[in-house]
Amino acid sequence: MDQALQKRLIEAVASTVIAHAEELTSLDSAIGDGDHGLNMKRGFTEVMADVDGLAAKPLPDALRAIGTKLVMKIGGASGPLYGTLFLTLGKELADAPTPSDAARAFGVAVAAVMARGKSEPGQKTMLDVLAPTQAELAAGGDDLLARLKSRAAASAEATVPMRAIRGRASFLGERSIGHMDPGARSSWLMIEAVCDVLARSH
Numbered sequence: 113m114d115q116a117l118q119k120r121l122i123e124a125v126a127s128t129v130i131a132h133a134e135e136l137t138s139l140d141s142a143i144g145d146g147d148h149g150l151n152m153k154r155g156f157t158e159v160m161a162d163v164d165g166l167a168a169k170p171l172p173d174a175l176r177a178i179g180t181k182l183v184m185k186i187g188g189a190s191g192p193l194y195g196t197l198f199l200t201l202g203k204e205l206a207d208a209p210t211p212s213d214a215a216r217a218f219g220v221a222v223a224a225v226m227a228r229g230k231s232e233p234g235q236k237t238m239l240d241v242l243a244p245t246q247a248e249l250a251a252g253g254d255d256l257l258a259r260l261k262s263r264a265a266a267s268a269e270a271t272v273p274m275r276a277i278r279g280r281a282s283f284l285g286e287r288s289i290g291h292m293d294p295g296a297r298s299s300w301l302m303i304e305a306v307c308d309v310l311a312r313s314h
Contacts, residue, residue, distance in 0.1 A: 119167035175202030235277035238295030
């Protein structure tokens, strides 16, 4: 992984999450405890503060360092879950992964998030974006970045009519229907940011 590209990827993900903090908070206020945006912003502000140091590390080390920061800073349910995602990616990815390496590593990371959250796709969580995006990545083929973006977007939108089974939103029962899951939205934002940077770098 080229250091300049790695820096652009980290900056894009962090700045996108920070820029959408209010939107994430309002989504979470509707069906959660209203702190998703603020918590995510806190975690990714910490990442932004160390972007040069993170960009200088080999990719696996950078991902593990990001995961550690998110666990320490985000709090709530999202810190351990996003932390697990990044820590597992760091453990599973090589310095210069191929698309098939990335698909395999992402699959292991999604499984780790499922285990950590005792959840699975279909329960109105971040997994409803992560799992379908991983399946799209594993499929490979042409126009992969554009397909990943549209799959993440459609998957996040698909959480709106769902009834929450896991997380704080599950306490609302039927009232959780009609709102996008905040974790699905933050996952969509990150995937979109990564795809946009990679598309520009080709």
